[in-house]
Amino acid sequence: MRTEGDNMIGLKRQNRAAVLLSLHRYGGLSRKRLAALLGLTPAAMTKIAAELIEEGLIYEDGSVRSDGAGRREITLRLADQKLSALGVSIGLGKASVSAVRADGTVLFFETVPLPIRAPAEQTVQLLCNHLTEQIQSCKQSFGKLLGIGIAVRGVIGEDGRTVKSSYDALDAEDFPICDSFEKHTGRSTVLSNNVRALLSAEAYLSRDEKSESIFFLRCGTGIGAAFAVGDEILEGDRRQCAEIGHIPVIRRGGKPCHCGKSGCLETIASPAAIREDAQAILSETETPLLWQMTNGDRHAVTTGLVLDAARGGDAGAMKIADRAAEALADALKSVVYLMDPGKIVLYGEIFEHPYFWSRLAAETDVGVDAAHAVPLEKSRFNGQLERKAAGLLYTIHFYRNGGMTE
């Protein structure tokens, strides 16, 4: 049963969260402007600001402006260079440990190789050891170290603290990973699916004023996606929103996918699929330019070279790259008709290649009316988020929780 005391604490937490998130989004603001923005009384605002200053979460930056009526307004700012969080990211065959300041600065980042189906408890112990070593040898100041954010591939349990399935990254099902990290480190820990963590970091670092819906697609080894409406990331009833990489696109005779099916989008549109398809047909006649670029060596074929060859007019390379762009564009058009996102943010090195990007943009225009134009954009943080996302998970949780770890 909730008591009046709980409600008061809840309201206080909510108001503190609103102040912290507004200072993050807009930069410096005076007490008066914050109070007007958030609908707080001047007295309430003064009290919250005093508390947050006392706790070292915000500071008065010394700049003073007149409010027009001759009264002075002191600007408040987040002390985000004096707050940091640890990050742990767990993928297939490798993990990473990191520390990230609340302003997005990476303090350390280390990749740790893991066996496939890594034993869960031992892996937590191993990663905690790496964290401890890195913290001890890091020359930069952490300021206040808030907690740990974990980003893991796969499906998160309903409690938000358990890894239900990591698709062979960890050798465990329903593994209470937050409890395990908390037991080893004594630090408060939060958990998210890895693509959702990337989306959270993208939204946090973008500081967009307008809260809109974002469909975020990451094209790395595989293809993953997540969908946010305002500040909330939708998970779906089975916590599998949005597995776009495993939409079946080839009805019969498609290549097998690691998910166990065949003919998934990922098997023709991921960078690995583009490379493998080109390796399979590499020859002087079918892919003359790629053949020249690689001296006929299959092992020298990279996704970037296939796209370079396509750009140079290599018919075989073009066929593979165009089919990938077309399949991905078709999937994104379905997203627009189904979900109507404010923007589709594409994350991954492949989107930086001019040939792939122009083919994708051209294909998304085919067959749609103006009301369903695909709002494509490249991530502003391409290549950077893997290092930041896990640590920022905790910082975002901390701000949303009113600047409290509990």
Ligand SMILES: [Zn+2]
């Ligand atoms: Zn699949």
